[in-house]
Amino acid sequence: MINRNDILETVNMISKDHLDIRTITMGISLLDCGGDSKTFSDKIYDKITKRAEKLVAVGEEIEKEYGIPIINKRVSVTPIAIAGAGLDVEGFVNAAKAMDRAADTLGINFIGGYSALVQKGMSNADVNLINSIPQALAETSRVCSSVNIGSTKAGINMDAVKRMGEIIKETAYLTKDSGSIGCAKLVVFANAPDDNPFMAGAFHGVGEGETVLNVGVSGPGVVKTAVEKLVNADMEQLSAEIKRTAFKITRMGQLVALEASKRLGVPFGIVDLSLAPTPAIGDSVAEILEAMGIGQCGGCGTTAALAMLNDAVKKGGVMASSKVGGLSGAFIPVSEDAGMIKAVNDGVLSIEKLEAMTAVCSVGLDMIAVPGDTPAAVLSAMIADEAAIGVINAKTTAVRVIPAYGTKVGDSVDFGGLLGSAPVMKISSCDPSVFVNRCGMIPAPIHSLKN
Amino acid sequence: MNAVITVTGKDSKGIIAKVSTVCTEYGANIVDISQSVLRDYFVMFMIADISELKIKLAEFVDVMDDLAEKNGLKIQTMHEDIFNAMHRI
Numbered sequence A: 001m002i003n004r005n006d007i008l009e010t011v012n013m014i015s016k017d018h019l020d021i022r023t024i025t026m027g028i029s030l031l032d033c034g035g036d037s038k039t040f041s042d043k044i045y046d047k048i049t050k051r052a053e054k055l056v057a058v059g060e061e062i063e064k065e066y067g068i069p070i071i072n073k074r075v076s077v078t079p080i081a082i083a084g085a086g087l088d089v090e091g092f093v094n095a096a097k098a099m100d101r102a103a104d105t106l107g108i109n110f111i112g113g114y115s116a117l118v119q120k121g122m123s124n125a126d127v128n129l130i131n132s133i134p135q136a137l138a139e140t141s142r143v144c145s146s147v148n149i150g151s152t153k154a155g156i157n158m159d160a161v162k163r164m165g166e167i168i169k170e171t172a173y174l175t176k177d178s179g180s181i182g183c184a185k186l187v188v189f190a191n192a193p194d195d196n197p198f199m200a201g202a203f204h205g206v207g208e209g210e211t212v213l214n215v216g217v218s219g220p221g222v223v224k225t226a227v228e229k230l231v232n233a234d235m236e237q238l239s240a241e242i243k244r245t246a247f248k249i250t251r252m253g254q255l256v257a258l259e260a261s262k263r264l265g266v267p268f269g270i271v272d273l274s275l276a277p278t279p280a281i282g283d284s285v286a287e288i289l290e291a292m293g294i295g296q297c298g299g300c301g302t303t304a305a306l307a308m309l310n311d312a313v314k315k316g317g318v319m320a321s322s323k324v325g326g327l328s329g330a331f332i333p334v335s336e337d338a339g340m341i342k343a344v345n346d347g348v349l350s351i352e353k354l355e356a357m358t359a360v361c362s363v364g365l366d367m368i369a370v371p372g373d374t375p376a377a378v379l380s381a382m383i384a385d386e387a388a389i390g391v392i393n394a395k396t397t398a399v400r401v402i403p404a405y406g407t408k409v410g411d412s413v414d415f416g417g418l419l420g421s422a423p424v425m426k427i428s429s430c431d432p433s434v435f436v437n438r439c440g441m442i443p444a445p446i447h448s449l450k451n
Numbered sequence B: 001m002n003a004v005i006t007v008t009g010k011d012s013k014g015i016i017a018k019v020s021t022v023c024t025e026y027g028a029n030i031v032d033i034s035q036s037v038l039r040d041y042f043v044m045f046m047i048a049d050i051s052e053l054k055i056k057l058a059e060f061v062d063v064m065d066d067l068a069e070k071n072g073l074k075i076q077t078m079h080e081d082i083f084n085a086m087h088r089i
Helices: A004-015 A035-050 A055-066 A087-105 A123-136 A157-176 A181-187 A220-228 A237-263 A283-294 A301-317 A340-346 A351-357 A376-393 A433-437 B016-027 B058-072 B081-087
Strands: A021-028 A070-077 A111-117 A143-151 A155-157 A186-190 A211-217 A266-271 A364-370 A399-405 A412-414 A422-423 B002-012 B029-038 B041-049 B073-079
Touching: A004 B002, A004 B073, A004 B081, A021 A035, A021 A055, A021 A237, A035 A070, A035 A087, A035 B041, A055 A070, A055 A237, A055 B058, A055 B073, A087 A123, A087 A143, A111 A123, A111 A186, A111 A433, A123 A143, A123 A157, A123 A181, A143 A157, A143 A181, A143 A340, A143 A376, A155 A157, A155 A376, A157 A186, A157 A376, A157 A399, A157 A433, A181 A186, A181 A399, A186 A376, A211 A237, A220 A237, A220 A283, A237 A266, A237 A301, A237 B081, A283 A301, A283 A340, A301 A351, A351 A364, A351 A376, A364 A376, A364 A422, A376 A399, A376 A433, B002 B016, B002 B058, B016 B029, B016 B058, B016 B081, B058 B073, B073 B081
Parallel strands: A021 A070, A070 A111, A111 A143, A143 A186, A211 A266, A364 A399
Antiparallel strands: A021 A211, A143 A155, A186 A399, A412 A422, B002 B041, B002 B073, B029 B041
């Protein structure tokens, strides 16, 4: 029989510590939707709305029966540059609008997969899609875009890196009336995973099946509460407790994933073991690190604390799920984490420290606002730095940076909802344009030659 | 198939009666119950067999939520699988 303490623990995790399923994301292949612009748009709208018809209803049903909040129900699709190869810029923008309409019909807040994979070079379709990103993000509200510009196997495509700096600037300008929010829906990846359920970087990889259901769990608040109780514990005890907590969180994710998969008739893909913060107080990754005793997030010790947290979450979670994938690690999106925002405003957390932190966790420089007049070359160089960390260390890294139009250091940009509000951070003013303009490929590292 | 019903709130007369009446009305059979009162604070854990529930579990959750609201209580009604998943290997 179920133990009273176990019942109480679960109920408290949900009601007090914000334990939730962050997202159930249905991946849908659009590889069979080819055609001219109108045909493609019609076909993808029909396929997405048909396949994911019951996603929201089933999500809400499970939420109620199990008493566990499922915050987001979302859809990811085959990278549109591949599914819509042959389209011109206008054709791609129309496809984005069709995706947006489909998301609206389904009642979901984000749809991912307006993406291109250009780690080794750009096809004509990739070039057109990338050129269409600013307009597509400005003229839709639910579409998320991502571009993979490097991988451990291929190296870093500096032509694409250069272009993405410019695209981010254009997107910021075209969405300037809403805090340059377009940039919050645009991720530049290195080593992008095919089965990530989290936005804005989710897409349905080309090696995936027709449809798949991926689940992202969360629970920074639960881990923080567990850590706070261990005031005098040594590192091993701390790590063991985080593992135990991560195990419980992931088991819940696995249960929901299997149940949703059964009810929707869609194969279960993976559980993504990530600690994803929200702007709510007590749901912060920074606060976990602070509970470990580093003082404030961004101070010395932050990277070590984060490394241990990230590792323990994976170790605890991996046994709890039959299939683990996606990003699986702690997220550090500045605007979405109350503790990070405070640390930036207090002058303790800098972009340089965040970059170091990304070497030991997922994903990268995430939801960081920088002054509106930051040159495109600086953004490109920032992307190259982050990609280098990912490519050399064989991990996923990403940049989601918002050069918020018209802002300067010390301002704040409010995006609302889960995207939170971002303090505008200081970024190096050195000019890296000669480096960025060299273009070409940074070759793959020696350890990519594994065969 | 069981549901775990957790009831908390300020103690008053007849809480168990009210909850069990609703359970009976909708075909949930109580298989285990434990309750205590600590400084006027009422806590009850109830496990009910819901295999013969007359309505969907999601609808039963709504009925329990209504009952909680009317009586100034907090009632959580959850499928037992979530506890088994989290606390059993």
